[in-house]
Amino acid sequence: MKYEISGSDIILYEDDLELDDVLDTGQAFRWDKIGENAYFGYCLDHPLEISGTKGRFVLKNTSEEDFLNVWAPYFDLGTDYSALRELYSADPVLRAACGFSRGIRLLRQDGWEALVSFIFSSNNNITRIKGIISRLAVHYGHFPTAGELCVETPESLGYLRAGFRAKYIVDAAQKVASGEVDLKKAAELPYEEAKAELMKIKGVGPKVADCVLLSGMYRTEAFPIDVWMKRVMEEYYKDGLPQEFYGTRGIAQLYLFNYIRKYKGEEK
DNA sequence: TTCCAGGCGTATC
DNA sequence: GATACGCATGGA
Numbered sequence: 001m002k003y004e005i006s007g008s009d010i011i012l013y014e015d016d017l018e019l020d021d022v023l024d025t026g027q028a029f030r031w032d033k034i035g036e037n038a039y040f041g042y043c044l045d046h047p048l049e050i051s052g053t054k055g056r057f058v059l060k061n062t063s064e065e066d067f068l069n070v071w072a073p074y075f076d077l078g079t080d081y082s083a084l085r086e087l088y089s090a091d092p093v094l095r096a097a098c099g100f101s102r103g104i105r106l107l108r109q110d111g112w113e114a115l116v117s118f119i120f121s122s123n124n125n126i127t128r129i130k131g132i133i134s135r136l137a138v139h140y141g142h143f144p145t146a147g148e149l150c151v152e153t154p155e156s157l158g159y160l161r162a163g164f165r166a167k168y169i170v171d172a173a174q175k176v177a178s179g180e181v182d183l184k185k186a187a188e189l190p191y192e193e194a195k196a197e198l199m200k201i202k203g204v205g206p207k208v209a210d211c212v213l214l215s216g217m218y219r220t221e222a223f224p225i226d227v228w229m230k231r232v233m234e235e236y237y238k239d240g241l242p243q244e245f246y247g248t249r250g251i252a253q254l255y256l257f258n259y260i261r262k263y264k265g266e267e268k
Numbered sequence: 269t270t271c272c273a274g275g276c277g278t279a280t281c
Numbered sequence: 282g283a284t285a286c287g288c289a290t291g292g293a
Contacts (some may be wrong), residue, residue, distance in 0.1 A: 124275090125273040125291090126274080126280075164287095
């Protein structure tokens with residue numbers, strides 16, 4: 001991890017990163033594009049303006065402490081994505097996907113934030129998901145905790161315009177606040193048990209649970225299958241993804257998802 | 269107007 | 282366990 005301090009900014013040097021690939025591909029929903037290769041957004045309640053491309057990035061108004069404690073982990077800067085792509089390149093389809101978007105990384109998001117975000121993602125589009133989450137955070141002045149949300153009702157959350165998902169958020173908040181679902185514990189459980197734990201929450205099925213495990217708990221063996229990934233599996237992996245990728249197949253999914261959605265999506 | 273969006277819960281077989 | 286259907290909302 002290479003960086004330097006420049007006044008009140010941090011300059012980050014990282015070849016395996018493009019902001020469009022990580023902040024605007026449906027991994028996180030709290031980032032707004034404010035210019036060419038420039039974004040403003042949040043990790044929980046930490047705001048950041050970041051810009052850059054091709055190996056050099058500026059994190060505006062960021063202390064070294066915040067960089068090391070919040071943003072370096074968030075952008076998973078301790079992981080060598082060149083090495084991962086090298087591993088994946090043993091497979092021809094993955095090699096193409098890795099070549100298509102080399103700036104992809106897995107963001108290490110907060111578990112609760114990811115849970116709320118992906119519950120809202122169900123049968124929804126990214127623009128609306130972002131709108132709902134933005135209204136939620138603006139309403140509270142910060143990203144609300146489970147304790148704050150557990151006293152809400154679908155009616156009191158009407159301002160979110162979240163539709164049928166509002167009742168799922170209330171259920172999630174109640175189960176997390178009461179301890180019936182323990183996110184910290186779930187993060188340590190074996191994969192299948194962790195997934196089952198999350199699925200105790202209404203509105204959390206296999207796909208949302210995998211997204212929370214992957215994006216919110218850095219469980220890289222979680223492999224979310226949505227309509228796009230179903231298409232990838234049917235077209236290229238009829239016999240399943242090669243077993244050798246199991247431990248990090250969630251990161252492979254990011255490359256495949258972006259590839260099929262952008263590349264194939266433009267065909268029709 | 270109709271269809272669709274990174275699914276899920278429920279009913280039915 | 283597999284399959285069909287409704288679901289809130291808003292943009293295309």
